[in-house]
Amino acid sequence: MARQREQYGRFYEGDFGLSALAGKLSATTGSLDEARSLRLASEVAAVCEGEGAVELGVDARCLLDSPLPDEVIRTAVLAATHGRFDPAAYEPGVRGWLHRLAEHRPGLRHERAPGHWLAPPDITEEELREAVAAEIRASAGPLDRAATGSDPAALSSGAIAESLEAIARESDADLGLRLLLRVLKAYDVPVGKEQYDRLMALDTALGWPGPLVYDGLDVLWPPIDTARRDASGDFGLSALAPWFEGTWQEDTARERVRQAAAADDSAQTPGSAAALLLADTRRLLDSPLSSETITVLWLSVSGRSYNIDRLGIDARDWLQQIEDVCEEHLRDVAPGYRHAPPPVRTDLRDAVVRAVREAEPLLADAAISPYWEAIPGERARQAIGDVVTDVDADLGFRLLLRLLAVVSAPLSPERYGRYQELGSRFGYGEHHVTEELWRSVEHA
Known part of the structure; x- marks a missing residue:
């Protein structure tokens, strides 16, 4: 069956469908059997006031309607659950289990709502299949080593990547990619920054919620570099200012700076937001600008919401508070980081x-x-x-x-x-x- 493309981020905060069920099965403690797997499936189906049932049903039917051998599906599920659940171990068999997952979860479509649909899709089905297959092949070696090292007897060499690619090509590439991510997380397979960026680009093209990719993924982040421009939006002091617009008095000023310093873009090495804010702050602290000029700058770009002049706070003292918060955050998330100011851009x-x-x-x-x-x-x-x-x-x-x-x-x-x-x-x-x-x- 064909999957109806949606902006899943409007419905879900993270994973969904069969891959979300695999995550629950992998994390469950105690014994697992078919009955418990179906109870966990009901939890996945209940997400977002029952919307989760749609994707779970579609995932199951994509596999059921495919020509894939049962062993291919079994291998993918076994790997995605870190060897915790084998659908072939129970009397109905692999397809019997999928039928039970799909039971009472017909291939319903979400009620159409403005802005919920990708029209036209940002990626064609053929492009998606090729892109997902490429990522599976890129991960095949590290994944095989991690899986066989974890449980040498569970899966034969190369079987996981072969099964995932078969699902992506012959069933549904969306499901194949989500199962790949689930397997990478289950076996703690490190992912390089370039591959991570490609995975996040697919996330965007498919309308997924961003955490579906990055939550639990072991990314090999490059060192923090304030000369890099990985964020899609603003950064530094100009990005801090909007945090103080409008009604924000439920937090102290220091807490609001702490939130901004921790707001790394999903493409940034953790700690980058704080490092970039620190760079701007130190440049102003070390500059020849008067405190009066810095006060005007802050009040202007923040819309005069945090009135340091009215509160009797010197502008450089305010910058010092920002600096302290950034350094505190960096000690927590990047203790090895040593600040080096990015080069001043004189060319522009x-x-x-x-x-x-x-x-x-x-x-x-x-x-x-x-x-x-x-x-x-x-x-x-x-x-x-x-x-x-x-x-x-x-x-x-x-x-x-x-x-x-x-x-x-x-x-x-x-x-x-x-x-x-x-x-x-x-x-x-x-x-x-x-x-x-x-x-x-x-x-x-």
């Missing part, structure tokens, strides 16, 4: 200076927090100009984008395109400029 300084100068008409009449001790947009623009010339053009450009978002400055498509091009030259992620400014673009 003139381009950013022009961008700041050309933003003057957009900010001339703007005011941050216009109803209470307003900060003139022009004063904020001048402070950002000081960052560009006296500190770092990269940081200055990110703060400019943030300021334009705070005041909702209307942007022509041409100006927006120039910002995108400059962001690309800085190596920013694909959503960095878009997330900040797309809503402000004047569309015809």
Whole structure:
């Protein structure tokens, strides 16, 4: 049967279907039998107010309707459960067990809702089959060594990869990929950063929830490098500012910084968010900028939500608090990290200076927090100009984008395109400029 493509991330927070059941079977303590497997299947089916039954039923029917030999399905299930559950060990056999999984779970389709459907799909079925087969082959050697080392008698050499590829090609590539991920996690198979990025690209194309790939996956992360631009969105001090917009008083300021410092993008080495925020913070602390200028910068890009001036907090003392939180977080998640500031980008300084100068008409009449001790947009623009010339053009450009978002400055498509091009030259992620400014673009 053909799988109906959906944006699964709208329904689920993590794994679903047969691969989620395999995860439960693998993690279960005590004895396992068919009856218990069916009880765990009911838990998977009950997820998201019963939506989980749809994918579980579809997964089972994809296998049932395929020409795959029972031994291929058995091998994949046995591996995905880390040898904990063998569907061939019970009287109904492999397909009998699948029939029982699918029983009372017909191949229903989710109620169609706006935005829930991939139309057109981001990847064709043939492209998906080839991509999944390639990842299975890339993992075959490490997986075989891990599985045979764990239980040499359970599975023959190469059998796991062969079975998973057969499922991807002859049954359903979506299921094949989820079972591959489940097997990699079950046997703690290390995955290199390049393969991880490919797996996350497939995750995006399929509309999966991101944790389905990265939760429990042993990724061989490269060392933290503040010169890398792995995040898809903003980073550093300009990314901290939105954490203080609107209603945030349920947390202390220090706790809010701690949350931002821990908010690594799924493509980043753990600790990167804190390291990048630390880099921006130290550059401002070590800069010749006055505390008054730094105060204007912070109040402007944060929308004057955390009023350090009203609270009597010196701007450099505030930066010192941010620095302390970042260092504390890095000691926990990357104790071997030693801060090294990324190189200052002088090659794009003139381009950013022009961008700041050309933003003057957009900010001339703007005011941050216009109803209470307003900060003139022009004063904020001048402070950002000081960052560009006296500190770092990269940081200055990110703060400019943030300021334009705070005041909702209307942007022509041409100006927006120039910002995108400059962001690309800085190596920013694909959503960095878009997330900040797309809503402000004047569309015809």
